[in-house]
Amino acid sequence: MENIDIGKKVEKFRKAKGLSSRELAKLAEITPSMLSQIERGLANPSISTLKILAKCLDVPTFSFLLEEINTSHLVVRLNERKTMKVKELTYSLVSPDFTGNLATAIMEVPPMKSSSESPLAHKGEEVAYVLEGKIKVYLEEEVYVLEKGDSVKIPSHLKHKWDNPFEEKAVILFSVTPPVF
Template identity: 80%
Template sequence: MENIDIGKKVEKFRKAQGLSSRELAKLAEITPSMLSQIERGLANPSIQTLKVLAKVLNVPTFSFLLEEIVTEDLIVRSNKRKQIIIDNLTYELLSPDFTGNLATAIMKVPSNTSSSENPLEHRGEEVAYILEGKIKLYLDEDEYVLEAGDSVKIPANLKHKWENIFVENAVVLFSVTPPAF
């Protein structure tokens, strides 16, 4: 809840309605001074005042309490990707983090390496796209060789395993929902 600035939200909604501070204060039956203090973060409005402001501004009361999205935090620069290295596998996280319902990563699988000893399952649904090389994929009891440009959807709880039995490295782009690695 650290990204919530009620005053900035009040000001944003006020400006979107084309109201001056004085006009909103009058409609909400608070002093212009109090409204100014609220908008500048110097005073916290009571729940009753928030309800009145919401009604006058024609927005739901809870809209003042939603966290702000810092759009800069949504960007992942190529040289700042988080990396997870497990044995010889490298995962580069393309998503900013594991919060939310979706995570996307690049898995680099060197020659003669597999994602696990035995096929594993997880609760997340997965879609993978082979960027480079070839890779063997075990889906339940079946085996497939996927090449660059091929893709696969892996339903939740389906046992699977990635294995690079080929000479060149394989690079796999995948998304998982919900995030589970």
């Protein structure tokens, strides 16, 4: 909640609506100086004033309380990607981090390597897409060979394992919700 500036949001919505400070103050039945103080962060509006401002600006009241998002933190550059090695598998995080409801990563499985000894389950639901090579995926008791361009959905708590018995590395893009590792 530290990135919330109600006044800046009021000003942004006011300008987007094409209203002057005086016009909005009149519509909201507050003084122009009170609106100016709110917009400059010198006064905090009451909940009832926020509701009136929201109605005048035709926005939901909660929109004043949403944190600002620093969009530069949403971009992941190739050379800045976070990577980790688990055994001999490499995971490169495509999403910026594990916050939120979704994480996406690229898993590289070298030839003759597996993700685990036996199939494992976790609470996250996955969708995986083969970018390079081919790989065996174990889903409970079934085994499937996925090739470049193939994909698979793995429901939450379904035991699964990745195995690369082939001579070239396999590269798999996958998304997990909620993010679990």
